[in-house]
Every structure is written in C-alpha cells, then in structure tokens.
Amino acid sequence: MNIDASLLMQAAAAAAGMQQYPAATLYVVATPIGNLADMSFRAAHVLGLVDAVACEDTRVSAGLMRHLGLHKPLIAVHQHNEHEGAAQVVARLQRGERLAYISDAGTPAVSDPGAVLVAAVAAAGLRVLPIPGASSVVTALSASGDAASAGFRFVGFLPTKAQERRSAAQALAGQPYSQVLFEAPHRIRAVVDLLAELCPGQDLTLCRELTKQFETVHTAKAGEMPAWLAADVQRERGEFVLVLHAAAVVVAGDAELPELALRALALLSAELPLKQAVGLAAELSGASRNRLYERALEIKKAREA
Numbered sequence: 254m255n256i257d258a259s260l261l262m263q264a265a266a267a268a269a270g271m272q273q274y275p276a277a278t279l280y281v282v283a284t285p286i287g288n289l290a291d292m293s294f295r296a297a298h299v300l301g302l303v304d305a306v307a308c309e310d311t312r313v314s315a316g317l318m319r320h321l322g323l324h325k326p327l328i329a330v331h332q333h334n335e336h337e338g339a340a341q342v343v344a345r346l347q348r349g350e351r352l353a354y355i356s357d358a359g360t361p362a363v364s365d366p367g368a369v370l371v372a373a374v375a376a377a378g379l380r381v382l383p384i385p386g387a388s389s390v391v392t393a394l395s396a397s398g399d400a401a402s403a404g405f406r407f408v409g410f411l412p413t414k415a416q417e418r419r420s421a422a423q424a425l426a427g428q429p430y431s432q433v434l435f436e437a438p439h440r441i442r443a444v445v446d447l448l449a450e451l452c453p454g455q456d457l458t459l460c461r462e463l464t465k466q467f468e469t470v471h472t473a474k475a476g477e478m479p480a481w482l483a484a485d486v487q488r489e490r491g492e493f494v495l496v497l498h499a500a501a502v503v504v505a506g507d508a509e510l511p512e513l514a515l516r517a518l519a520l521l522s523a524e525l526p527l528k529q530a531v532g533l534a535a536e537l538s539g540a541s542r543n544r545l546y547e548r549a550l551e552i553k554k555a556r557e558a
Contacts, residue, residue, distance in 0.1 A: 258322025262301055268294035274302055275382075277346050279374045280353040281367065283360040283386030287464035289320055293386045297321055304350040307342050309366050313357045330354065332366050339373035346379045353384075360388040364409040364435055389463055390433050393494040396470045397431065397458040402499040405431035411444060419447060423520050426452035427500045427512035434495040441493050445482055448475045448497065450552060451519045454512060456498035462491035510548060514538035522549055 272295070274280075280299050285291040300306060300318070305326040308314035314327055330338030342352055354361055354370055361367030374381050390407055399405075408425070411418045411434060425432050425448070436444050448457060453476025461469040469488065473481055475497070482488050500512035517537045521530035531549050535542040 258320070262297060262322060265294040265297040265301070269298040274299065274351065275380060276349050276351055278351055278380040278382055279342065279346060279371070280351065280382050280384050281361050281371060282353045282355050282384040283388065284317060284355050284358060285464065286359045286387045286389045286392065287462065287468075289317075291387045291464060292317075292321070293384070296384050296386050299384050300325070300353055300355075302351060303353045305345065305352050307338065307352055307354045307370065309356040309361075314355055317355070328352075330366060330370055335366050335369040336373075339370045342370060343373055343377045343379065346374065347377070358387075358389075360386065363388060363390060363407070387464070389435075389460075389494050392463050393433060393458065393460045393470075393496050394431060396460065397472065397496040397498065399431045399456070399458075399496065399498040401501065402431040403429045405433060408432050408434045410435050410437075413440070415443075418444070419523070422447045422451055423516070423523075425497055426455070426519060427516035428497075429499050431499055432497045434497070436493040436495060438490050438493070441489055442479070442482060444495070445475075445478050448495075449477075449479050451475075452497065452500070452512065452515065454510070454515065455500055458496040458498070460494040460496070461488065463494060465491075467491065510540050510544055511538055514540035514545060515548065518545055518549055519552065522552055527553060 280303060282296050282299055284296065300321060301323055303325065305328055306314060306318070307328040307330040309331050311327040311329050318325060328338060328341060330342065345352055354367055356365040356367060359365070362371060371381050394405055406428070411421050434444070445459070453474060455475050456472055457475040457478050458470065458472040459478060459482070471481065514534055518530060518534040521533050525533070527549050531542060531545045534540070534545050
C-alpha cells in the first residue's frame, strides 16, 4: 500500500492530539487484524508519541511501524519471555517513559500475550491505558447475527489433543449464549466435524481471513458445516474465528430434539453402552427415547467412520 506516512501522522495528531497522554504509562494498543486501513488515528498517534514499543514479534511490528513511517525501539515481549520482558518494560516506565504494547494483530491479551505484562505494570503501581481498536472476537460476533444470545463467552483455541478437544467441545453444546473460538487451518475440519456431531442443530458462523482480501463469513447449522467446508478446498485456508450460536429453546413436542437432550446424549454415549446412554438422556431431558436412539446410532456411526 502506498501512503504518505507524514500526512497520515499529521491527520492522526489532528484527530487525537488533544487527548492527554501521561508519562510513566503503558499504552495497550490494538492494531489491525488484517486490513491496515483499520488502524485508528489514535493508535497511530500513540505509537508516534511513545519512547519505545513492546511487541509480540519484532519482525511483524517492524512492518507496521514502517507503514506508519515511524522509527521506534522495539522490545520483544512474547509468550516465552513475558515475565522477563515485563520487568524491562516496568523499569523503563519507572524512569518516566511512555511505552506501548502491541500484539501481531488485534487487541493484545485476547488469546495473545499481554496479560502478564499488564498485571506486572499494575502491580508496580504504574498506569495502564487501553487504546481500543480491531478485535477478531467482536468483529466475528458483529457478523454472526445471533439475536437469541444472552451474552457471549470467549473460548479461544480448543485443546490440540483429540480427547481433550472433545471434552472441551462437549461443554459448548446447548449453551444460551454465543461462544467464540479461534482455529488454525490444519485443525479447522476436525473442529467443525466435532461441532457437527455434538450440536448439529445450533447455528455456526465461520469467519475466515477477517478483513483480508479473501474474507468469508458463512452461517449454517453446525451439522451442515462440514459439507460446506469440504465443497471448496479454499474454504479450509487462512485463519478462522467461529461463533457457535446460542442453543434454540425447543418446547416439548417439537419434532427436533432439544439441545439439552443432544448434549446429554453426546456426553453419556461417550462413556456408556448405547441403550443405557439413551435411557439416561431421555430421563434427563424428557425427549423421545426413539428419537434419541436414532440420534445415538448416528453418533456411533460417525465415531466409527
């Protein structure tokens, strides 16, 4: 992208310069999640104002700073050195400097480093001020259209080990609020397949490459998402944010099984013989034993495939 960095910084100063920016303060600055045009004037102004920038990856952050026409000392503070990096940041703040912290993309400390640093700065009696901006969590929620949700929960990445991932996913089914997950391209199919099995009737919004050139936002029943994903190999590429919608409230007598019944069946069938699992799920949920038995056979078939 060709921009006049000096004009950008002048515009940023004009828009944000009247705000007070105290010394001896850590500024937690949100940066774009893909599209550089999402950089806020205030974030750009603060990065130009601080004495140094602590960051998750100096290589990534150097590119952003070049885009802004800025030249600041960069301090690596990532998941492997966050405690040591935090001590260095605290020492500089105690000398009266202003420092910013940025992650590779989005809002720091949301499934990224930053929380340890912020806690250390606060424990030292120093100020922490947020500079808000892009967040893939809120971006995905805004496009999900989950009108039935009673709030949301940020889940982040599910465990990498299959059994731990299954246990974590089982806890997602049937909840009355939106749940936001992150996933990498090499695991997206496994996670989508798992959600299709455990909560097939819940809506699922899949967001791929948010704000980037090949951005995709697709909502379907979780049970339908594996087929949609498999229909085009391009759909499995990129970085993913998933929003599992709130479970629908189903009244007794409806043709579809309630999410409570599906969740109970998924949990019980993983540990008990099929008939016993069906019986207990029926007692717990009041759902039809015959419908539960049919669903249990589907689950068994999917696990054996």
